[in-house]
Structure formats: C-alpha cells, structure tokens
Amino acid sequence: xxxxxxxxxxxxxxxxxxxxxxxxxxxxxxxxxxxxxxxxxxxxxxxxxxxxxxxxxxxxxxxxxxxxxxxxxxxxxxxxxxxxxxxxxxxxxxxxxxxxxxxxxxxxxxxxxxxxxxxxxxxxxxxxxxxxxxxxxxxxxxxxxxxxxxxxxxxxxxxxxxxxxxxxxxxxxxxxxxxxxxxxxxxxxxxxxxxxxxxxxxxxxxxxxxxxxxxxxxxxxxxxxxxxxxxxxxxxxxxxxxxxxxxxxxxxxxxxxxxxxxxxxxxxxxxxxxxxxxxxxxxxxxxxxxxxxxxxxxxxxxxxxxxxxxxxxxxxxxxxxxxxxxxxxxxxxxxxxxxxxxxxxxxxxxxxxxxxxxxxxxxxxxxxxxxxxxxxxxxxxxxxxxxxxxxxxxxxxxxxxxxxxxxxxxxxxxxxxxxxxxxxxxxxxxxxxxxxxxxxxxxxxxxxxxxxxxxxxx
Amino acid sequence: xxxxxxxxxxxxxxxxxxxxxxxxxxxxxxxxxxxxxxxxxxxxxxxxxxxxxxxxxxxxxxxxxxxxxxxxxxxxxxxxxxxxxxxxxxxxxxxxxxxxxxxxxxxxxxxxxxxxxxxxxxxxxxxxxxxxxxxxxxxxxxxxxxxxxxxxxxxxxxxxxxxxxxxxxxxxxxxxxxxxxxxxxxxxxxxxxxxxxxxxxxxxxxxxxxxxxxxxxxxxxxxxxxxxxxxxxxxxxxxxxxxxxxxxxxxxxxxxxxxxxxxxxxxxxxxxxxxxxxxxxxxxxxxxxxxxxxxxxxxxxxxxxxxxxxxxxxxxxxxxxxxxxxxxxxxxxxxxxxxxxxxxxxxxxxxxxxxxxxxxxxxxxxxxxxxxxxxxxxxxxxxxxxxxxxxxxxxxxxxxxxxxxxxxxxxxxxxxxxxxxxxxxxxxxxxxxxxxxxxxxxxxxxxxxxxxxxxxxx
Numbered sequence: 077x078x079x080x081x082x083x084x085x086x087x088x089x090x091x092x093x094x095x096x097x098x099x100x101x102x103x104x105x106x107x108x109x110x111x112x113x114x115x116x117x118x119x120x121x122x123x124x125x126x127x128x129x130x131x132x133x134x135x136x137x138x139x140x141x142x143x144x145x146x147x148x149x150x151x152x153x154x155x156x157x158x159x160x161x162x163x164x165x166x167x168x169x170x171x172x173x174x175x176x177x178x179x180x181x182x183x184x185x186x187x188x189x190x191x192x193x194x195x196x197x198x199x200x201x202x203x204x205x206x207x208x209x210x211x212x213x214x215x216x217x218x219x220x221x222x223x224x225x226x227x228x229x230x231x232x233x234x235x236x237x238x239x240x241x242x243x244x245x246x247x248x249x250x251x252x253x254x255x256x257x258x259x260x261x262x263x264x265x266x267x268x269x270x271x272x273x274x275x276x277x278x279x280x281x282x283x284x285x286x287x288x289x290x291x292x293x294x295x296x297x298x299x300x301x302x303x304x305x306x307x308x309x310x311x312x313x314x315x316x317x318x319x320x321x322x323x324x325x326x327x328x329x330x331x332x333x334x335x336x337x338x339x340x341x342x343x344x345x346x347x348x349x350x351x352x353x354x355x356x357x358x359x360x361x362x363x364x365x366x367x368x369x370x371x372x373x374x375x376x377x378x379x380x381x382x383x384x385x386x387x388x389x390x391x392x393x394x395x396x397x398x399x400x401x402x403x404x405x406x407x408x409x410x411x412x413x414x415x416x417x418x419x420x421x422x423x424x425x426x427x428x429x430x431x432x433x434x435x436x437x438x439x440x441x442x443x444x445x446x447x448x449x450x451x452x453x454x455x456x457x458x459x460x461x462x463x464x465x466x467x468x469x470x471x472x473x474x475x476x477x478x479x480x481x482x483x484x485x486x487x488x489x490x491x492x493x494x495x496x497x498x499x500x501x502x503x504x505x506x507x508x509x510x511x512x513x514x515x516x517x518x519x520x521x522x523x524x525x526x527x528x529x530x531x532x533x534x
Numbered sequence: 535x536x537x538x539x540x541x542x543x544x545x546x547x548x549x550x551x552x553x554x555x556x557x558x559x560x561x562x563x564x565x566x567x568x569x570x571x572x573x574x575x576x577x578x579x580x581x582x583x584x585x586x587x588x589x590x591x592x593x594x595x596x597x598x599x600x601x602x603x604x605x606x607x608x609x610x611x612x613x614x615x616x617x618x619x620x621x622x623x624x625x626x627x628x629x630x631x632x633x634x635x636x637x638x639x640x641x642x643x644x645x646x647x648x649x650x651x652x653x654x655x656x657x658x659x660x661x662x663x664x665x666x667x668x669x670x671x672x673x674x675x676x677x678x679x680x681x682x683x684x685x686x687x688x689x690x691x692x693x694x695x696x697x698x699x700x701x702x703x704x705x706x707x708x709x710x711x712x713x714x715x716x717x718x719x720x721x722x723x724x725x726x727x728x729x730x731x732x733x734x735x736x737x738x739x740x741x742x743x744x745x746x747x748x749x750x751x752x753x754x755x756x757x758x759x760x761x762x763x764x765x766x767x768x769x770x771x772x773x774x775x776x777x778x779x780x781x782x783x784x785x786x787x788x789x790x791x792x793x794x795x796x797x798x799x800x801x802x803x804x805x806x807x808x809x810x811x812x813x814x815x816x817x818x819x820x821x822x823x824x825x826x827x828x829x830x831x832x833x834x835x836x837x838x839x840x841x842x843x844x845x846x847x848x849x850x851x852x853x854x855x856x857x858x859x860x861x862x863x864x865x866x867x868x869x870x871x872x873x874x875x876x877x878x879x880x881x882x883x884x885x886x887x888x889x890x891x892x893x894x895x896x897x898x899x900x901x902x903x904x905x906x907x908x909x910x911x912x913x914x915x916x917x918x919x920x921x922x923x924x925x926x927x928x929x930x931x932x933x934x935x936x937x938x939x940x941x942x943x944x945x946x947x948x949x950x951x952x953x954x955x956x957x958x959x960x961x962x963x964x965x966x967x968x969x970x971x972x973x974x975x976x977x978x979x980x981x982x983x984x985x986x987x988x989x990x991x992x
Contacts, residue, residue: 106745106763108763108764120892235728238728239728239729243729248725249707266707266724266725266728267700267706270693270697270700270706270724271697271700271701287564302787304566306784325787326761326764328787329760329761329786332787332791332794333761333794333882336791336794336878337882340794340797340798340801341875341878343798343801343802343874343962344801344870344874344875344962345867345870345871345874346874346875352879353875353876353885354879354885354889358896358899358900358903361896361900362900362904365868366903366904366907368867368871369864369867369868369871369904369907369908370907372863372864372867373860373864373911376860376864377860377915379860379863380855380856380857381856383855383856383858383859384853384855384856390852391849394845394848394849397838397841397842397845398838398839399838400841400858401837401838401841401862401970401974402835402838404859405830405834405837405963405967406827406830406831408963409963410823412802412803412962412963413802413803413804413823413826413827413963415802416798416799416801416802416804417799417802417811418811419798420794420795420798420799420811421810421812424791424795426810426811426812427812431812438819442819442820442823445816445820445824446820446823446827449824450824450827450828453828453831454831478827504801504802504870504962504963505863505866505867505870505871505962508866508966516859
C-alpha cells in the first residue's frame with residue numbers, strides 16, 4: 077500500500093472512530109510503515125499529534141505499544157501528555173522492556189510514581205533498574221526480557237519451556253543458562269536445541285564462557301561485539317557478574333547507525349543532533365550549528381591576525397595574495413582528509429590509542445608524497461604568475477603546509493580521545509581553521525625570508 | 535587469551551607443524567579473534583603471509599574456510615596464489631556460498647575453470663550465478679544457502695526437515711516456502727514453528743507476501759529494509775520473481791558499516807577506500823587523497839583569480855585582507871554543515887529527492903538566522919579594525935556568504951543524486967572551495983560598491 081493511501085485511510089478511520097476498520101488495516105500493513113507515514117505527515121504539518129493520539133486510543137494496546145516504539149522521544153513526550161493515564165499505563169505495559177524504560181525516563185516524577193504504583197513489584201523493580209542506566213551505556217539499550225533455561229534440563233524440556241514462556245520474550249533464539257547465584261554459565265541457541273537429540277542435557281552442549289559486555293560500558297562496545305562475532309544477542313552482566321539483560325542484534329544495528337550519524341554530524345561541525353534531520357526543528361538546527369560557526373570565527377581571527385602582521389610583505393608583493401587561498405586551503409584539505417580517516421577508525425575500534433606512533437610514520441610518508449606532488453604542480457603556476465622566486469616560495473610552502481596539516485589532522489583525534497573527548501569533535505572545519513592559521517604564518521614567513529622583505533614589526 | 539599469547543602460540547605451532555595443538559587452540563578461541571590478531575601482525579610486518587598459509591594447511595578445512603572469510607580481499611588474493619590447488623578447492627568448498635563467490639571473483643580465468651571442474655553441476659551453477667552479480671548489488675552480498683519447506687508440511691515435519699538439512703545452512707531461523715515455479719509464497723520463522731502446534735500446516739500460519747528485495751538493486755536497500763523492519767534475513771528475488779537467495783542480518787550490518795565508512799571518507803574528500811585504514815597501503819592512500827587535493831587546487835584558483843581581479847580594491851583598503859579568511863571560511867563552514875546533514879540523510883533514505891523544496895525553505899530560515907548572528911558578531915570586529923564603513927561591508931558580506939554557502943551545501947548533494955552520482959561526493963572540502971570562490975567575489979564586490987573604489991578592470 078502506498079503511503080498516501082495509508083494516510084488517507086488512517087484519517088478516515090480517525091474521523092469515523094471505527095476501531096474494527098483500524099484493526100483490519102493494521103493486519104495488512106507493517107507498523108514500521110505506519111509510523112513512517114505518520115512521522116512524514118507530522119513533519120509536513122499535514123497531520124496533528126492529537127490525531128495520532130486518537131488513533132492510538134482506537135488501537136489495541138499491543139499495536140499502540142509497537143507504534144509508540146517507532147516514534148522519536150520528542151514525539152513520545154507529547155503523546156505521553158495527551159494520552160489518558162489509564163490507556164498510557166496499558167500501552168507502557170505492552171512495550172518491550174527496553175523501550176518502556178526509555179519512555180519512563182521522559183515522564184515527570186509525578187507521572188513516574190503514578191505509573192509505578194499500578195505495576196507488580198518485580199515489574200516495577202525491573203523498570204526502575206533499566207531506567208537507571210545512563211544514556212549511552214550498554215544498560216540503556218539492553219532489555220531484561222530474555223529467556224533462561226536450566227542446565228540440567230534436556231533439549232526437549234528446554235524447547236517445551238520456551239514454548240510455554242517464550243511468546244513475549246525479545247528473542248528465543250538465544251537462551252541463557254544461570255547458576256543459583258544468577259551468574260551466567262552458558263548460552264544455547266535455538267539452533268543448538270533443535271539440532272541436539274531430545275534427551276541431550278543442556279549442560280553437555282551449551283556454549284560455556286560466552287562473550288558478554290558490562291552494563292556500564294559504552295553502548296558501542298555491545299554493538300561492535302555483535303557485529304564482529306555475528307551474534308544474535310550478547311548477554312549483559314552487572315558488576316557482580318549477574319546476568320541483568322541482553323542486547324539484541326536489531327538494537328545493535330540502531331546503535332551503530334545512530335553512532336555513525338552522530339560522528340558524521342560532529343565531523344561536519346554540526347554537533348550531535350539525536351534523531352532524524354527531518355524531525356529536527358529550525359531552532360535545534362540553529363543552536364547546534366551556530367556554536368561551531370562562531371567558534372570557528374575565532375580560529376579565523378588568528379589567520380586574519382597573521383595576515384595583518386605580514387601586511388607589509390603583502391603590500392610589497394601583492395601577487396602573493398593570489399596563492400593565499402590555494403596554499404592555505406591545501407593544508408586544511410589534507411588535514412581534514414587525515415582527520416576523517418582517523419575519526420572513523422577510532423570510532424569503530426579499528427585503530428587504538430597505542431597505534432598513534434605507527435600511524436604517524438605512515439601519515440608522514442603519505443603527506444610527504446602528497447606535498448611533493450602538489451608543490452610540483454603549483455610551482456608551474458608560481459613561475460607563470462610571479463617568476464622563479466615566487467615559485468620557490470609557493471612550492472616550499474605547499475610541501476610544508478600539507479605535511480603540517482596532515483599531522484594536525486591525524487593527531488587531534490588521538491589527542492581528544494586521550495583527553496576523554498569524542499574524537500569526532502576534531503571536525504573538518506576545526507582542522508581547516510587550525511591548519512589555515514598555520515598555513516598563513518608558514519607562507520608569509522617563507523616569503524619574508526626568501527623575498528628578503530622586512531616583516532611588519534622587524 | 536590475550537592477542538600476544540595467541541600469536542605466540544600460533545608461531546610455535548607453525549614451526550612445530552603440530553596440527554593437533556592447533557585444533558586444540560582453535561577450540562578455545564574465536565576465529566574472529568584469530569583473524570584479527572593475524573591481520574594486526576601482518577600490518578606490523580611481524581608475521582608473513584606464507585606463515586598464514588602454513589597455518590591454514592595445518593587446519594581442518596572448516597576452520598581454514600572460516601578464517602579465510604574474515605580476511606580482506608587483498609589478503610585472500612595472495613593466499614589463493616600461495617595455497618596448493620587441492621587444499622584451496624577444499625577450503626572454498628567449505629566456505630559459505632556468498633563468501634565463496636566473492637573469492638571466486640578474485641581468481642584468474644584459468645584458476646576459475648580449474649576450480650569449477652572439480653564441482654558438481656548444481657554447485658557450479660550456483661557459484662557462477664552468485665559470482666555474476668555486480669559489486670554493490672544485493673546479489674553480491676546474498677547467499678543461496680537458504681532453507682526451504684513445503685507449504686503442505688506440518689510444523690513437526692518442517693522441524694524434522696530442518697534438523698536433517700539445516701546444519702550447514704546460513705540460517706534456519708527463517709525458512710522459505712516456494713511454489714512449484716520456485717516463486718516465493720511465504721516465510722516461516724523458527725519461532726513460529728516452535729510455537730505452532732505440531733500438527734498445524736505451514737500454509738495456515740506462514741507469513742504471506744513477505745517483504746523482499748531484487749537481486750539487481752543496490753545492496754543498501756537490503757540493509758535498510760533489514761534494519762527498518764528488524765528482520766533476521768530478507769529474501770532476494772530475480773526478475774522472474776524466483777527466490778535466488780537471502781541477505782542475513784549479519785551481512786546487512788557489514789554493508790551498513792562499510793557504506794557509512796565510504797560516505798564518511800567521501801565527505802572527507804578521500805574517495806572511497808574499501809576495507810580498513812590499517813590495511814590500506816601508503817600507495818593506495820596517496821592515490822585516493824591526491825586526486826581530491828589536486829582537484830581542489832582548481833577550485834582555489836578561482837578564489838585566487840577573484841582576489842587578483844580585485845587587487846586594486848585590496849591595495850586601497852589593505853585592512854580588508856584581515857577579514858578575508860574569516861568571511862570566506864564562514865560561508866564554507868556553513869556549507870559543509872548543510873552538506874554533511876544532507877549527505878547522510880540521503881544515504882540512509884531519511885530524505886528523498888522530492889524533499890528538496892521543503893528542505894530548502896528550512897535551510898533558508900536556519901541560514902538566515904545564522905548569518906544574522908554572525909553578521910552582528912563580526913560587525914563589532916569591523917568597527918574596531920576599520921570603522922563603520924568596513925563594518926557594514928563585513929556584516930553584509932557575512933549575512934550573504936552564510937546563506938549562499940548553506941544553499942550550495944544543501945543543494946549539491948541533491949544535484950549529484952539527480953545526476954546519478956553518489957551525494958557523498960559533495961565533500962566538505964569541495965563545498966568549501968566552491969563557497970570560498972563565491973565568498974571572495976561577494977566580499978570584494980560589496981566592498982567595491984560601498985567603499986566606492988574602481989575595480990581593476992572597470
């Protein structure tokens with residue numbers, strides 16, 4: 077079904093209030109598509125959040141919970157306000173444990189305690205624990221809704237147990253074996269269970285000492301492990317080595333994609349906007365972008381001051397100005413290339429802090445070759461525009477600025493990482509600004525010496 | 535086990551030629567870690583590819599095949615040369631169908647036909663078909679190794695069938711139901727099979743009209759669908775609607791990560807380097823980077839020419855040069871911000887071609903606000919450095935360059951996409967160069983008019 081048809085039907089159903097028609101429609105379409113169609117209409121302001129609320133009220137709780145899970149937190153926040161407390165409680169109850177904890181964190185304290193009152197004690201404790209993990213940690217993306225099985229059970233027993241208890245679990249493709257301390261002793265995949273003889277004991281064929289992550293580690297750690305080892309899910313342990321949750325591959329995919337988006341935006345000097353570009357308000361975009369633009373102005377004031385310092389050199393050889401953008405930008409461009417490669421390699425864990433020295437050697441080799449090539453190219457231009465002396469100045473400058481820019485570009489991400497900042501903060505524009513200021517000074521210093529001009533102050 | 539210990543043991547085993555010790559070691563460690571340790575040693579040149587070959591000869595074929603699958607194609611190519619044809623054939627036979635087809639494409643024609651001769655006809659045809667898909671298509675990342683089941687079978691029959699045939703399948707968590715034409719009529723998950731009553735017929739509870747992708751679509755399409763709908767695998771159909779393969783979630787994760795890397799690198803003006811940064815040779819890095827650096831020089835020649843054209847203006851008001859980097863870079867920075875946001879949003883499918891007009895409206899609003907803020911900030915600097923007239927020139931220029939830069943930055947990715955280029959080619963440095971040249975002209979044109987200076991030629 078096309079999005080337009082879907083939206084048309086949703087509108088008609090909202091007006092008629094026909095819950096049965098809505099149930100029929102939801103059987104034919106995927107909830108991810110319903111959510112996307114609604115988000116698109118909201119962004120175009122051709123659909124109102126109140127209308128979404130009305131539709132959620134018409135739906136069964138399972139569907140409303142699924143739909144809620146596809147919405148960004150900004151939208152969830154408004155819906156929480158608009159929904160009746162009784163309906164909201166039912167929807168939250170039907171949500172997966174991890175999504176429900178995220179939603180819980182959006183509520184006011186009053187709403188939180190109201191909601192907790194309506195829950196059974198184990199559910200309440202589970203929700204409070206999941207909601208307590210800091211954003212960006214493994215704990216914040218894990219779910220506590222995993223399947224467990226007894227080590228002494230047979231494969232047939234385990235399958236029977238999964239049939240009885242697994243219906244609403246996040247996944248039954250991985251099952252976890254705990255000892256009486258709730259410590260993790262092994263995992264069994266559903267494939268293992270199916271392939272085993274019905275009488276085989278779990279303890280005899282489970283995977284011992286499985287890979288795990290800690291709840292307080294960064295969420296990327298879980299995503300990287302799942303991707304590297306092709307896992308369906310990874311168990312999460314607390315500081316006492318108890319199994320407190322699992323991260324599933326689909327959540328890992330979301331984490332990897334969000335992290336890539338955030339790195340991308342930081343490198344483009346936009347700051348980290350969580351969520352989609354279409355959903356970002358003009359106000360948010362302004363706020364995230366203006367910070368960097370103003371900050372970079374200060375970087376450029378250094379370049380300007382460098383130029384002002386050498387005003388006499390410029391006045392004596394006005395032809396030097398022709399080469400200014402070319403030389404200065406080449407250093408910045410080489411630097412932003414290096415930074416780009418390094419930021420992403422550090423983010424994906426491909427390159428570690430300890431690799432700095434060996435990467436520096438390679439960077440110097442590559443930058444040396446690049447600088448020499450560029451110097452040869454611009455020296456021709458130099459002879460044509462200003463004669464041999466200018467050509468020498470320009471070529472020497474080019475060789476140096478490309479090397480300096482590249483080394484700054486590759487080193488800054490490491491330095492930031494060392495100082496516990498996100499390496500992606502070494503954005504291309506930041507590197508460019510720093511390399512520019514260095515380039516101005518290198519250029520005019522070389523020019524002053526070779527062309528034998530007295531500097532402004534000298 | 536630490537990587538150093540692992541490498542030490544591998545070295546010792548290679549020298550002693552003790553196949554049993556190797557088999558024991560491989561039981562205790564994960565193959566992904568063995569592969570990573572070896573790749574790291576190779577990059578540091580403390581391990582030789584011949585030694586890897588020796589280890590592969592000592593391993594059983596299954597392990598050697600798994601190890602081969604973790605290596606980048608550059609390394610596979612050398613290993614193919616070094617391995618005995620008989621051992622190579624066994625290793626290839628044990629590899630998953632998709633990885634095996636990729637490896638096949640690395641062989642010379644002679645080696646290919648030699649290899650094909652040793653295979654059964656269905657295997658040969660399968661390999662040839664998989665290897666025939668263009669790189670970057672769904673076909674190039676799918677596997678033909680999927681499980682099928684009869685629509686008339688019961689759940690119990692289907693599980694029995696999977697036990698008998700599923701051991702070496704890529705996944706048994708999704709099973710596909712075909713009609714006599716080999717067309718796809720439905721899918722069943724292993725969870726569905728487990729949860730169903732043993733006597734239930736597949737036809738009664740399978741998912742009809744499942745989502746699918748076409749083999750000739752771009753591979754990102756499969757990865758995006760798997761991520762959006764939280765699938766374990768997505769079926770791949772050919773132009774006759776026959777089921778020819780599946781893409782599994784783990785391959786989708788690799789595709790998403792590689793695509794993010796490639797976009798990242800393109801935006802950083804490095805070109806698309808496939809594979810890891812550590813494995814890239816100095817020669818490859820030089821080649822990928824020099825192209826962009828030289829190309830961008832041409833962009834900067836326009837800026838230089840613009841400056842040369844206004845040399846008289848500059849000579850009359852040398853103070854203008856102070857603001858040159860600041861104004862010109864601000865336009866470039868604003869542009870690279872916009873481009874960054876747009877490139878990634880287009881790549882992930884969040885923003886479509888049809889959204890250009892609505893995005894342009896928002897961009898103008900944001901850029902207008904940003905420009906006004908920046909103009910206010912620099913006008914203070916302008917008064918201080920050069921008086922009221924200079925301040926007006928500088929503020930007006932700032933407002934304009936931020937808007938022009940932003941519009942170029944957001945529009946170029948759309949334009950490239952329209953022309954069937956990758957939007958990520960609108961790299962930050964490219965946007966910066968174009969915005970720079972525009973900035974120079976805007977700046978000096980405004981200065982010439984307001985300060986009433988005759989231009990060079992006029």
